[in-house]
Amino acid sequence: MALARGCARLDLESTGVWLLLAGAVLAAAVTIPTFRDPANLVNVLRQSSVLGILAIGQTFVIAAGMLDLSIGMLTGLVVVLACWLLEADPSIAYTLAVAAMMILLGASVGLVNGTLVNRLKLHPLILTFGMLSILQGLIFTFTDRSVGSASPLLQSIANDSLWGIPLSTILLAVVLVLSHLAFTRTRFGYHLVAAGGNPESARRAGINVAAIRLACFVISGAFAGLAGLLLAGRLGTGYPLAGSGLELDAIVAVVLGGTALAGGRGSVVRSIAGVLALAIISNVLNLLGVSAFVQMFVKGLIVVVAILVNQPRRENP
Structure with missing residues (x-):
């Protein structure tokens, strides 16, 4: 009986997010005609790209038994700095140099987080919450209003399409494939x-x-840097609150994908399924004119249910 319950539970953890995604798509397609509009579907994919990259990085961290709350503000810092730097020179060569710098910045913040967690034996939740506050302080010390502008290259990657598929989605797909291979086919x-x-x-x-x-x-920090570049291209300017709340959205998506908050289990593919499910639910609520506060309630309800489904349970002997 215990084995049967364990198998049923594992199956639910593996397929639950796909059932949620399929149900969300079906319900939206049947009840809201505008949802099926190709332009709306492309918009859903485009809007999922930033969160998708963040969720992939967060999956690595959570599967290792930790949390990274700093990625939202790190993304916001990259948005501000990238747009500020690119305003003076939006050329392709300089854009690529700035992109490399921002990804390196993200990786460096991740390096600091990881080093402090290892050396000081601090709980990752507390440490990265402190880093979140530090990064937020840096952003608002630098500016309290939108600054600079994204280069044409960043805006093209964030907003243009190739054969009807958003370039940002193609970028997400590349990151997903490489991360999935690293997660499932390497010693690491x-x-x-x-x-x-x-x-x-x-x-x-x-x-x-x-x-x-x-x-x-x-990895989480580097992906936050990449997500920040993509978000800068989408916004077109360095908005200081651009990354606010993204860390929690990424955690919700990862938990929906069945990655255990206690560590030891995870899938970047299912995390992306969680991102798409959240994006579709948010899109439907927007199309219905539901207020942002109700959307926050719905998102919170979803994550509570996901945690209840995925949390470990003690079996009776």
């Missing part, structure tokens, strides 16, 4: 899951848990 991925599931057992097996955690934070 296997060690990540082992370190997240049982750190002590992983250490006894010879796995460098500290290095795994550090790498996951660096």
